[in-house]
Amino acid sequence: MTADHIRQKLEEDFKPELIEIIDHSAAHAGHAGNKGGGHFHVTLISTQFEGKSLVQRHQLVYQALGDMMKDEIHALGINALTPSENS
Incomplete structure (x- = not known):
């Protein structure tokens, strides 16, 4: 699953205090220009x-x-x- 793959790569590279991944792919399926990849938002x-x-x-x-x-x-x-920007 792509969201899990994104999470794995970001956790390895950034060791984040928080990671949130929202998958918006279903809302964008089939729109012009989308040749198959998903729509995601990461924090x-x-x-x-x-x-x-x-x-x-x-x-x-x-x-x-x-x-x-x-x-x-x-x-x-x-x-x-950064952690200080989130407080």
Whole structure:
């Protein structure tokens, strides 16, 4: 299952205090441009985002998911926070 695969990769790379993955794929099935990947929104709270800009944080998440972005994931929303930003 793709959400489990996403969780595994993000947990390995970020050791997050919190990880939440919401699968919105069913609401987007068959829309124009979607050639099969799912729609997901992830929230990560990790110390690895300390000192990083929003763009850098998103780049780190995309790098962690690697090839999944080509086939398994069609759209990805990212909320990447540090522990202090979540308090």
